[in-house]
Amino acid sequence: MAELCITGQQIKFCWPKQSQPTLFIPALAVAKGERILLRGPSGSGKSTLLSLLAGINQPSSGTLSILGTDLHRLSQRQRDKFRADHIGYIFQQFNLLPYLSVYRNVLLACDFSTARKKKLAALNIKPESECERLLTHLGIDAKLWHQQASQLSVGQQQRVAVARALIGKPELIIADEPTSALDTDARDNFLDLLQQECTSAAITLVFVTHDASLGHHFDRIIELSEINQVEGKK
C-alpha cells in the first residue's frame, strides 16, 4: 500500500457535557493522493470527524495522525499552524470573507502560512501569479478578481474557496459538502475542477457528502455509518 496520509486507531470523541461519545472509529486509513468520498446521513458524526481531521478538536482517546504527525502531540497553536500549512478546508458555503476582494480571499491562505509561501517560492512561483492561475483555471473571470467576494454567485464563491484551499499546494483538502448549495450542472463542473487540481498536484481529498450519487467521481467511498462503531448508531 502507498504511503498513508491519514491513519487513526481507536478514535473516540465525546463532546463536552455529553456522556455518550459521538464518534468511535476503530481504524481509519487514507493513502496519499487518494480521493475519498466520506458519506453519511446528517447526525452521523461527519462534522465531528472533520474537526478532528482539521485539528480543531482532539480525540478524547485513541490516535489520529496526518502526514505522519500525531495531532494529539501538538499544542493548540501548533495544530492551528499545521492546519494552515497542510490542510485546505472548504465549507458548505460562506467560505469567503465578504468584505475582502476575491483576490485577497485567495491570498489570505498564504498570509496565514509561511510554509505555503515557501513551497511556492521553491517552485519559483509568486503567490499572486499562482492565485491568478488557479482563479483562471477554476473559471473565475479576471474582471471579478477585484470585486468583493459577496458580489459573486454561490457557485463562483465555492470555486474561489477551492482556489484558496489549493494555493500553496497543501497535502490534504477537506471539503464539507461543498456542492450542497449548487445545482447539478454547477456541481459536476465544480467536482471536475476539484478532481483535476487534486490529481495534478497529488493532493489527498476527503470529500464529505450525504449524496451517494457522487460516488463515481472518487477512488473510494467510506460509509461513516460502517466505520463509526458508536452504539445506537447504524
Place this chain on the structure above:
Amino acid sequence: MKLFRLSLASLLSRKSNALLTIFAIAISVMLLLGVERVSQQTRAGFANTISGTDLIVGARSGSVNLLLYSVFHIGNPTANVSWQTYEHFANHPQVEWSVPIALGDSVRGFPVVATEPHYFDYFRYARQQSLAFAEGQAFGREEAVLGAQVARQLGLTVGSELVVAHGTGSVSFHEHDDHPLIISGVLERTGTPVDQAIFIGLRDLDIMHGGHGHDHENDHDHEHHEHSHDHDHDHEHHEHSHDHDHDHDHEHHEHSHDHEHNHVHEAESASVQPPIPGISAFLVGLQSRPRAVFMQREINTYRDEPLTAIMPGSTLQELWRTLSGFETALSIVSGFVLLTGLIGMLATLLASLRERRREMAVLRAIGAGPKTIFSLLVSEAVFLTAIGIAVGVGLLYGLILALAPWIQTSFGIVVELGTISPEEWQRMGIVLAASFVISCIPAWRAYRNSLADGLSMRF
C-alpha cells in the same frame, strides 16, 4: 500588520456601526476633557481677577461676601466704611497705596464702581497687568470710564452720555436723570469683571445720591473754592472742563497720599470735606507684602469701626473651594457619559459577534488560532476608541474655537485653545485602557465560541 489590515477591512464592512461607536466615544471624550478644561480655565480666570492688591477692606462681613462684591461686583455690601476710617488707613505708615470703592448703582445691569482715578494706576489683574485704556483716559468730574464689555454692549464711546440708575437690577426705579455723565475713556478687555463695570468718581456718586452739595465746599478752603468755581464754569464751556478736572484729581491724589502732609495737618484733614461720607470697601497695597498678616489683624481689630480685611488670593481659593462641588458633579456626569459610550461599544461588539461567527470560522479554517480571533476583536475595539478619542479632541478644539467668544462675553471666562496637558493625555490613556479591558469581554466570548464551534457553522 496583516491582521490589522484584515481588521480594518472587516471594520469598513460594518461602517455605520463603527461610525456610531466612534461618535459616541468622541462625544464622551469631548465632554470628559471639556469639563476639566472649562473648570481649569474658570479657576485660572478666578485667580486672574485681581493681583497686586495685598488687602481688601470692607465693613465687618464674611470674607467671601466681601470678595464677591468688591472684586466680582456680585451682591451688596452689608454696611459702609466711613470716610474717616478710610483716611485713617490710607495714611497708615505701612500702606503704600489705597483705593476706595463705592458700589450699589448700575446702568442697564452693569455695576457702577465709584472710585478715585488712581484706581486705574493701582488695580492689577492676572500677572501684575495694569489696566490700559483702549481710548480716552481716566474720568474727571462728571465723567465715566467704561469696561470693554459695557462699551461694546451699550454701544457707547468716548464723548457719549450715560445716565446712572440707583440699584443694581437691569430695571431700575430711580434714574439719576438730572446728572448725566460723559464717557471719558474705555478700557481694554481684561477677561475679568472689570470688563463689565462702569467707573465714576466718588463725588459724582455722592451728588447723584443727593449728598452734600457744592455750597459746603465753598466755605472750607481756598483750593476747593476754586474747584467749585471751575465746576460751575464747566457747564458753560465743556471743552475746557477736562483740564480743570484733571488738575483737581491730581491734587486730590497727592493730597491723600502725601503722608507727611497728612500727619502734619491731621486736624485740618478732618475738616477737609470728604468726597463721599461712606464707601463700600477699599483696596490696599502695602509697603512690605509679608506684613499683610499683621496689617490684616490690625484692621480686623480696629476699634472705631468693625472691619474685615481679606487677602484676595486666599479668599479666592476659599471661594473656589465652595464652587468645587459643582466641578466634581460635572466630572462625575462626564465620567458616566464616558461609561455610557464604552458600554455602547461593548453592546455593538457583542451584537456583531453573532453575525461575525461565520467570519471567525473561516479564519479558523485557514489557520487562525483562537488567540488571533481574540486579538482581532480587542484591536478593533482599541482602534475604534483611539479614533473616537482623536475625533473627540478635534470636536473639543472646534467647539472651543466656536464658543470661546460667547463664553467670554457671557461669563467673562477666557477659554484658551492651548495644547493638550499631561492630565488630559492621562485621561485619554485611561479611556483607551478601559476600552481594552471592556473589549476583552466579547473577545473572550469569541475565543470560547471558536473553540466550541470548531469548524461547524452554527447560527
